[in-house]
Amino acid sequence: MSALISPPVSGGAGPLVGRLLRSRLAAALTTPHGVDRYLERLNPMWAAHEVRARVVSVHRETSGTDSAPVATLTLQPTSTWRGHRAGQHVLVGVELPGSAKRHTRAFSISSAASAPGERFTLTIRAHVEGQVSSYLVREAQPGTLLHLSQAQGEFTLVESPATPTISRLLFITGGSGITPAMSMVRTLLRDGYDGHAGRKVTFLHFARSPEDQIFADELAAIAAADNGVDVHLRYGDQLFSEFELRRLVPDFRDTDTWLCGPAGLVELVKNAYADPASRELSPRLRMEFFKPAVARAAAPGEEVAGEVSFTRSGATAAATGASLLEQAEELGLKPEFGCRMGICFSCTRTKTAGTVRNVLTGEESSLPDEEIRICVTAAAGDCHIDL
Amino acid sequence: MSTETLSTPLADEKYHGLTAEQIEQLGTELDALRQRVLADLGEADAAYLRKVVTTQRKMEIAGRALFYLPVVGWLPAVACLSVSKILDNMEIGHNVMHGQYDFLGDPAFNSRMFDWDTVCPGEQWKYSHNYIHHTFTNIVGKDRDVGYGILRMDPDQKWHPYYLGNPLYAFLLMTFFEWGVALHDLEVENIVSGKRKLSDNKPLYPGLIRKIRRQAVKDYVLFPALTGPLFPLTFAGNAVANLVRNVWAFNIIFCGHFPAGVASFSEEETANETRGHWYLRQMLGSANIKGGKLMHLMSGNLSHQIEHHLFPDLPARRYPELAVEVQEICERYGLPYNTGRLHQQLWSVFKKICRYSLPGGDAKVAPVRGPGTVTEDSLAA
Numbered sequence: 001m002s003a004l005i006s007p008p009v010s011g012g013a014g015p016l017v018g019r020l021l022r023s024r025l026a027a028a029l030t031t032p033h034g035v036d037r038y039l040e041r042l043n044p045m046w047a048a049h050e051v052r053a054r055v056v057s058v059h060r061e062t063s064g065t066d067s068a069p070v071a072t073l074t075l076q077p078t079s080t081w082r083g084h085r086a087g088q089h090v091l092v093g094v095e096l097p098g099s100a101k102r103h104t105r106a107f108s109i110s111s112a113a114s115a116p117g118e119r120f121t122l123t124i125r126a127h128v129e130g131q132v133s134s135y136l137v138r139e140a141q142p143g144t145l146l147h148l149s150q151a152q153g154e155f156t157l158v159e160s161p162a163t164p165t166i167s168r169l170l171f172i173t174g175g176s177g178i179t180p181a182m183s184m185v186r187t188l189l190r191d192g193y194d195g196h197a198g199r200k201v202t203f204l205h206f207a208r209s210p211e212d213q214i215f216a217d218e219l220a221a222i223a224a225a226d227n228g229v230d231v232h233l234r235y236g237d238q239l240f241s242e243f244e245l246r247r248l249v250p251d252f253r254d255t256d257t258w259l260c261g262p263a264g265l266v267e268l269v270k271n272a273y274a275d276p277a278s279r280e281l282s283p284r285l286r287m288e289f290f291k292p293a294v295a296r297a298a299a300p301g302e303e304v305a306g307e308v309s310f311t312r313s314g315a316t317a318a319a320t321g322a323s324l325l326e327q328a329e330e331l332g333l334k335p336e337f338g339c340r341m342g343i344c345f346s347c348t349r350t351k352t353a354g355t356v357r358n359v360l361t362g363e364e365s366s367l368p369d370e371e372i373r374i375c376v377t378a379a380a381g382d383c384h385i386d387l
Numbered sequence: 388m389s390t391e392t393l394s395t396p397l398a399d400e401k402y403h404g405l406t407a408e409q410i411e412q413l414g415t416e417l418d419a420l421r422q423r424v425l426a427d428l429g430e431a432d433a434a435y436l437r438k439v440v441t442t443q444r445k446m447e448i449a450g451r452a453l454f455y456l457p458v459v460g461w462l463p464a465v466a467c468l469s470v471s472k473i474l475d476n477m478e479i480g481h482n483v484m485h486g487q488y489d490f491l492g493d494p495a496f497n498s499r500m501f502d503w504d505t506v507c508p509g510e511q512w513k514y515s516h517n518y519i520h521h522t523f524t525n526i527v528g529k530d531r532d533v534g535y536g537i538l539r540m541d542p543d544q545k546w547h548p549y550y551l552g553n554p555l556y557a558f559l560l561m562t563f564f565e566w567g568v569a570l571h572d573l574e575v576e577n578i579v580s581g582k583r584k585l586s587d588n589k590p591l592y593p594g595l596i597r598k599i600r601r602q603a604v605k606d607y608v609l610f611p612a613l614t615g616p617l618f619p620l621t622f623a624g625n626a627v628a629n630l631v632r633n634v635w636a637f638n639i640i641f642c643g644h645f646p647a648g649v650a651s652f653s654e655e656e657t658a659n660e661t662r663g664h665w666y667l668r669q670m671l672g673s674a675n676i677k678g679g680k681l682m683h684l685m686s687g688n689l690s691h692q693i694e695h696h697l698f699p700d701l702p703a704r705r706y707p708e709l710a711v712e713v714q715e716i717c718e719r720y721g722l723p724y725n726t727g728r729l730h731q732q733l734w735s736v737f738k739k740i741c742r743y744s745l746p747g748g749d750a751k752v753a754p755v756r757g758p759g760t761v762t763e764d765s766l767a768a
Contacts, residue, residue: 028609031601032502032509037495041444093492100433102492338518341665343699345486345498346518361422371489371499 018079021048044145045078051148053077055140061123061214070176070214071137072110072123077148079117084151086113086187087180087258087288092122093147094132097139102147104369105132108179108260108288109151112186123214125176155258155288157184168199170249172240172269174206174261178214180288181205181258185222185229195228202249204232206240206265240265242272253282260288306381311352313387319379323359324349328374328387335374335387342376349374354383401650402667403722413720414663420712421698424705432702433491439478439684446471450628454614454621461624468628470685473635475504477687482703484509485517489700505632507569508598511591515572521699525644525651525672532644533651535560535567536576540739541651542748553744564633569595635685638733639676643692646674646735648725669696670717675710675726682729683707693724 020026026035026048039046045054053075061070084090086109093104110123126137169188171181185203195201203222207213213233223231232248234240245252252272259269266287273285306319308327315331325347328335338346342360348371355366357380364380365372374385402410450468453460480503482488488496495501502509515531523529527543534540538557539550560567572591577583606629611621650671657668676682676690683690683706691706694713701709717724727735742748 028601028604031605032504038444041441098430100430100491104492338514339522341522343521344518345489345700346514348499361425
C-alpha cells in the first residue's frame with residue numbers, strides 16, 4: 001500500500017515539501033515548464049499542481065449477462081486532489097495501450113464526499129462504442145495510472161458534509177445515472193443521517209434488468225435498514241410515470257429532487273415537473289444530463305446532412321461540406337486562423353461532440369472533446385464546436 | 388543582370404520544367420507519403436519524445452548541480468546546460484510547438500500549451516514561424532525569415548548601403564540569437580518601412596516582458612544566487628550555455644534555407660499556388676545537413692529541413708525515414724535535393740552573407756543537378 005500512497009507532498013514532512021513545491025521560487029526555478037514536468041519524471045504520483053491517481057482495486061458490479069458490464073474502480077489520488085462534494089464528476093485521462101493517445105472522459109464519482117488526498121471510487125459502465133469506458137472496466141488493474149481533473153460540477157448535495165437542513169430529498173435516476181445519487185446517499189448515511197425527524201429520502205431508480213442493477217446488495221441493505229431511505233427499483237418496461245411518482249412523493253414538485261439519467265427519462269421527468277399551467281420547470285428539480293446525443297454522420301459518399309453548432313457564440317448552420325472555418329466566417333464569426341491549409345495549428349479548436357471529416361485525409365472522427373484544425377475539417381453530420 | 392529580369396516570373400525554370408500535371412502528381416505522392424506516416428503514429432513516437440525529454444531534464448539537473456563544484460565542475464556544467472537548452476529548444480520545443488505531438492492528447496506536449504527555454508514566448512513564435520514562415524516559405528517580402536529583417540540574403544531584397552554590415556549583423560544575430568528570435572515578432576523592419584504601426588506591437592509587450600523576466604531571473608539571478616559565493620561563476624556559466632545554444636541554433640537554422648542552390652520566390656510567382664506547387668516550393672526552398680544520429684538529434688532533425696518543410700506537423704523522428712523516399716521522388720522528377728555536410732552548408736551560407744552585403748547578385752536558380760550532390764555556388768555565375 002505504501003507504494004501506492006507515496007506522494008512526498010503529504011504526511012510527515014509533507015506539508016512543508018508541498019508548500020515548497022508550490023512556491024513561487026519552485027515555479028521560477030522550473031520556468032517555463034513548471035514543477036510537475038520535473039516531478040513526473042521521478043514518480044508519476046508526485047505532483048505539485050496536477051492531479052493523477054492510481055487504481056487501487058477493481059470491483060465488478062454487475063453479473064455481466066449483458067454486453068455492458070459495470071465496474072467500480074477505487075482510486076488513490078495524488079495529494080493535490082482537493083476532494084469532492086457528493087454528486088460531482090471528474091475528467092479522467094487514460095493512455096490507451098497501442099495508440100499512446102490520451103483520451104479524456106467525464107465520469108461521476110460514486111463514493112461519498114472525499115477530503116483532500118482521500119481515496120474515492122468511479123463506477124463505470126463499459127459502453128459498446130466507448131473506448132475509454134471499455135478499457136477502464138475490462139482492462140484497468142491495480143496500479144494503472146490515470147490523469148485527473150479536480151472534481152467539478154454543481155449537481156451536488158448541499159455544501160455541508162453533515163446532515164442536510166432540507167427536509168426531504170428525492171433522487172430519480174436511470175442506468176449509470178445512479179452514480180452521483182449514490183454518492184449523495186452514501187454521504188448522508190456516512191455522516192450520520194438517520195432519516196428521522198421527518199427527513200425522508202426517496203430513491204427511485206430505473207435499470208434495464210435486475211442483472212443490470214448496479215449496487216444491488218448495498219441498495220437492498222439501505223432499503224432494509226431503519227434509516228428513512230425508501231428505495232424503489234424499476235426494471236425493463238416499467239417506465240417513469242408521473243402517476244407513480246405522485247403516489248410515492250405527493251408533493252414532488254416542491255421537493256428537492258436530483259435527476260440523472262438517459263435523455264428519455266429526463267424528458268419524462270421534466271414533463272412531470274413542469275407547472276401544468278405555465279409549463280415552467282420547478283426550481284426544485286436539479287438535473288445532470290449525459291452528453292447530448294448527436295445524429296450519426298453521413299455514410300461516405302452520402303450527402304452531408306446535419307447541423308454545425310458553434311457552442312460558445314450560439315451560432316448554428318446547416319453543414320454544407322465546407323470547412324468549419326469557412327462556415328464560421330459565413331456566420332460572421334471571426335475565429336483565429338493562419339495558413340488555411342492545416343499546417344500551422346493557429347485555428348485549432350475543440351470539437352465537443354459529433355462527427356467531422358478531415359478534408360485532406362478524408363478521415364472521419366466522432367471522438368468527443370477532440371482538438372481539430374477547423375481550416376481543414378468539415379462537419380460530417382451534427383457537430384458541436386467550442387467557438 | 389538587371390533588376391527588371393529578376394522580378395520576371397521564372398515559373399518554368401524555377402519549377403525545373405515540370406508541367407502542371409507533374410506538379411499535381413508530385414503533390415499526390417507526397418500526400419500519400421504523409422498519410423502513411425500519419426496512420427502509423429503511435430507508441431514509438433511517444434516513447435521517443437519522452438526519452439528525449441528525460442535526457443534533457445537529466446542534463447539540466449546535472450548542469451545546475453555541477454555548478455556547485457568550483458573549478459572542476461564548471462566546464463561540465465556548462466556543457467550539460469548547453470545540451471539541455473539545445474534539446475529543449477530544438478528536438479522538443481520547436482517540434483512540439485509545431486503540433487507534431489498534439490495527437491498524444493498529453494497537455495505536457497500540446498502545441499497550445501508548451502513553452503520553451505528561451506526568451507521568445509512560444510505563443511508569439513508560433514505565429515511568425517508556424518504560420519508566416521511555413522506558409523510563405525522563401526517568398527521574398529512575405530517570409531520574414533529571409534534575412535530576419537536584418538540581413539540581405541537574397542538578390543530580390545533591394546540593396547542599401549546599410550547592408551555593407553551584413554557579416555557583422557549576422558555575427559551579432561548569431562551571438563544574441565534568442566533575443567533576435569524574441570524581437571523578430573515585433574517586425575521592426577516593417578515599422579521602419581511603414582508597413583506596420585508601432586501600436587500594433589502593444590499586445591505583444593506584456594507576454595514578451597513576462598517571458599524575458601522569467602528567463603533572466605532564472606538564469607541570471609536565482610540559480611547563481613543558490614550557489615552562494617559561486618554566484619559570478621554560475622552566472623557566467625549560464626550565460627555561456629545560452630550563448631552556445633544561440634550559436635548552434637543560428638547555424639543550424641541558417642543552413643536550412645540559405646545555402647547556395649536554394650530557390651527563393653516572388654509574391655507574383657506564388658499567387659494562386661496549388662498544393663502541389665506549395666510542396667514543390669518547400670522542397671526547392673529548403674536544404675538539409677548530412678550527418679549521424681547525434682547531428683539529427685541536436686538539430687531537432689532540422690538537418691532534415693526539406694522533410695520538415697514538407698511535413699511540418701509530422702513528428703521529427705520520422706524525417707530520416709521520409710528523407711529516403713523524398714530523395715527518391717526528387718530523383719524521379721529531376722529535382723535538386725539540396726544537402727551537404729555541416730561545414731559545406733555553413734561555408735555556402737557564409738559566402739552568401741558576404742556576397743549580398745554588396746549590390747546585385749544573380750537571381751537565377753541553380754540548374755537541375757543529380758540528387759544528393761552538394762550544390763555548387765550559383766552566385767559565381
